[in-house]
Amino acid sequence: MDETSDIYQRKQKIRERYKGVNEELLDCIPSIPQEDFFQSDTKKRVAAYCRVSTDDPNQTSSYELQKNYYEDMVNQKDNWDMVDIYADEGISGTSLKHRDSFLHMVEDCKKGRIDLIITKSVSRFARNIVDCIGYVRELKAMDSPVGVFFETENIYTLDDKSEMALSFIATLAQEESHNKSNIMNASIEMRFKRGIFLTPVLLGYDHDEDGNLVINDSEAATVRIIFFSYLYGYSSSQIADALTELGRPTKKGNTYWSAGSVYQILTNERYCGDVLARKTFTPNYLDHKSRKNRHDRNQYRQKDHHEAIISREDFFAVQKMIRHSKYGNKGYYPELKVIKNGALAGFVTVHPKWAAFTEDDYYMISAKVTDGILKIPSHPTFYTAEKGSVDLSGYELVRRAFLSTYGQIEVTFYADHILFNSAAINKMPDVNKIEILVMPFERLMAIRPTEESSRYSMTWSRSRMGHICTNVITGRAYLGTLYNLFGWRQGSQYKTAGTYHKNGEERFLLFDMKEAIRIVSVEPAAEDTAMGTSRKRVRKTKEYPKGWEDTFGEKYYSSQLKNNLLMNKLEQSGKCEDMIYNLSDEGVTSPEEAALQMDKIIKEMVNGDI
Numbered sequence: 001m002d003e004t005s006d007i008y009q010r011k012q013k014i015r016e017r018y019k020g021v022n023e024e025l026l027d028c029i030p031s032i033p034q035e036d037f038f039q040s041d042t043k044k045r046v047a048a049y050c051r052v053s054t055d056d057p058n059q060t061s062s063y064e065l066q067k068n069y070y071e072d073m074v075n076q077k078d079n080w081d082m083v084d085i086y087a088d089e090g091i092s093g094t095s096l097k098h099r100d101s102f103l104h105m106v107e108d109c110k111k112g113r114i115d116l117i118i119t120k121s122v123s124r125f126a127r128n129i130v131d132c133i134g135y136v137r138e139l140k141a142m143d144s145p146v147g148v149f150f151e152t153e154n155i156y157t158l159d160d161k162s163e164m165a166l167s168f169i170a171t172l173a174q175e176e177s178h179n180k181s182n183i184m185n186a187s188i189e190m191r192f193k194r195g196i197f198l199t200p201v202l203l204g205y206d207h208d209e210d211g212n213l214v215i216n217d218s219e220a221a222t223v224r225i226i227f228f229s230y231l232y233g234y235s236s237s238q239i240a241d242a243l244t245e246l247g248r249p250t251k252k253g254n255t256y257w258s259a260g261s262v263y264q265i266l267t268n269e270r271y272c273g274d275v276l277a278r279k280t281f282t283p284n285y286l287d288h289k290s291r292k293n294r295h296d297r298n299q300y301r302q303k304d305h306h307e308a309i310i311s312r313e314d315f316f317a318v319q320k321m322i323r324h325s326k327y328g329n330k331g332y333y334p335e336l337k338v339i340k341n342g343a344l345a346g347f348v349t350v351h352p353k354w355a356a357f358t359e360d361d362y363y364m365i366s367a368k369v370t371d372g373i374l375k376i377p378s379h380p381t382f383y384t385a386e387k388g389s390v391d392l393s394g395y396e397l398v399r400r401a402f403l404s405t406y407g408q409i410e411v412t413f414y415a416d417h418i419l420f421n422s423a424a425i426n427k428m429p430d431v432n433k434i435e436i437l438v439m440p441f442e443r444l445m446a447i448r449p450t451e452e453s454s455r456y457s458m459t460w461s462r463s464r465m466g467h468i469c470t471n472v473i474t475g476r477a478y479l480g481t482l483y484n485l486f487g488w489r490q491g492s493q494y495k496t497a498g499t500y501h502k503n504g505e506e507r508f509l510l511f512d513m514k515e516a517i518r519i520v521s522v523e524p525a526a527e528d529t530a531m532g533t534s535r536k537r538v539r540k541t542k543e544y545p546k547g548w549e550d551t552f553g554e555k556y557y558s559s560q561l562k563n564n565l566l567m568n569k570l571e572q573s574g575k576c577e578d579m580i581y582n583l584s585d586e587g588v589t590s591p592e593e594a595a596l597q598m599d600k601i602i603k604e605m606v607n608g609d610i
């Protein structure tokens with residue numbers, strides 16, 4: 001039998017099978033007809049769900065009317081028994097968070113106490129399509145299915161044809177919330193652009209008839225003692241304990257203070273008369289979770305928006321103290337060390353623990369000793385080859401980043417630490433402690449030996465089994481500022497090459513941070529299954545700076561001139577000498593004055609004058 005004949009016979013058997021049998025030979029057991037919701041006389045235990053989205057007193061009437069309506073509706077049905085009315089007041093429908101009555105209703109359904117839920121509309125039930133469809137399906141799939149009837153849309157969820165209409169209307173309800181969210185955000189943006197800011201209640205201030213902030217003298221005394229105490233050196237916890245002991249009330253009238261409540265006052269810019277709008281924002285209209293605004297949305301600051309309780313100098317001094325205290329340090333007046341002469345003139349030493357410095361601090365201190373040094377020539381310099389020599393004008397020196405890195409001095413920056421390679425360590429093998437210096441104007445970094453007792457010292461090497469190894473240098477306190485100085489992307493990994501220099505007793509490594517390359521992760525490579533293990537290896541690749549695509553490196557003669565200038569500077573300069581600069585702001589209340597102000601305010605509090 002050939003293959004064609006075999007296929008034909010199999011098809012014939014299938015055709016014969018599907019002719020079926022005589023219907024008279026079959027007994028049909030009919031199914032129970034699907035219940036008609038509108039004509040049903042079946043006894044039902046009914047729950048009603050209602051919700052209003054705000055706590056506005058004007059909506060209380062809507063809330064009460066909904067409850068009264070459903071009570072009357074159930075009482076008019078002979079076969080309906082009211083189980084309960086579940087109501088959420090002042091809760092958004094886009095999320096189930098805080099919708100306690102809704103969740104309680106679902107739990108009662110699971111316990112078999114409810115047969116039917118009635119609600120005004122899909123948007124009252126849920127404005128989130130996932131929640132709406134998900135809970136409807138969950139209720140429908142229970143051992144004793146629970147139906148939901150949406151009055152406005154005339155949808156009953158136990159009807160097999162209901163889900164398509166419900167999905168469509170739930171999508172519209174969610175999109176309506178999305179549109180409202182966009183309109184609200186646009187409205188807020190327009191208000192802020194015109195300097196119309198939100199002014200919530202705040203300790204130390206009241207609102208006048210126009211909604212402006214005006215000082216409340218009694219509460220302002222509490223604010224002042226908090227700031228003066230912190231400037232004097234007390235911690236947030238100590239200040240909180242003192243205020244609790246004094247019985248000073250918070251804005252809500254409580255007399256118990258926590259370190260967190262003190263911290264919120266210390267970091268609120270409104271106490272120096274300024275307003276910073278949109279410090280937080282809500283990226284997702286469905287979950288309503290607030291996020292800190294890290295330049296994700298426009299922010300607006302207005303100075304002198306209202307009368308200040310604390311001077312601006314004192315306020316910013318406190319902010320520096322707070323940043324500094326995160327790393328276990330105390331005190332406010334920070335010091336920066338700058339090299340005033342020699343090959344490293346203008347370089348500022350990085351303090352490994354101070355976290356209060358900004359990029360402006362480094363520029364300001366460097367400028368104090370580089371005045372007249374970092375000048376741009378008024379006329380361009382032209383280079384000509386000497387007679388008989390090869391003219392290399394137009395040629396470029398290839399960047400070291402494009403060449404082999406074997407034996408090259410390198411440093412790698414990570415999000416929270418720095419690591420030098422073995423080639424760097426071997427250039428100064430007798431050195432265990434180093435200090436890091438930066439030249440902000442030229443984006444250079446230098447490494448030089450220092451004494452172990454120096455407050456600026458960092459450990460860059462360690463001994464292991466008789467060998468000198470590299471050591472991780474932690475940098476949480478200062479790396480964020482250095483990344484900003486170098487124009488780098490925060491949290492990324494960077495690598496750059498350096499050179500070794502020596503002049504008499506002076507020796508240092510020099511790194512040009514403009515030549516740094518970014519190290520990025522790419523798609524994981526194939527899984528490593530050796531030795532029975534299975535793990536994905538992340539592959540790293542180099543990302544070169546923008547602008548390198550059209551050049552191999554620096555012009556030859558420009559590079560030679562720069563190197564000659566550096567060598568002349570090294571040969572002619574003497575030992576690098578340091579200068580200490582104190583960054584204390586003028587006008588900041590001194591610890592002694594803060595103590596006097598604290599004593600005066602406390603006496604007035606005890607005497608009942610404020």
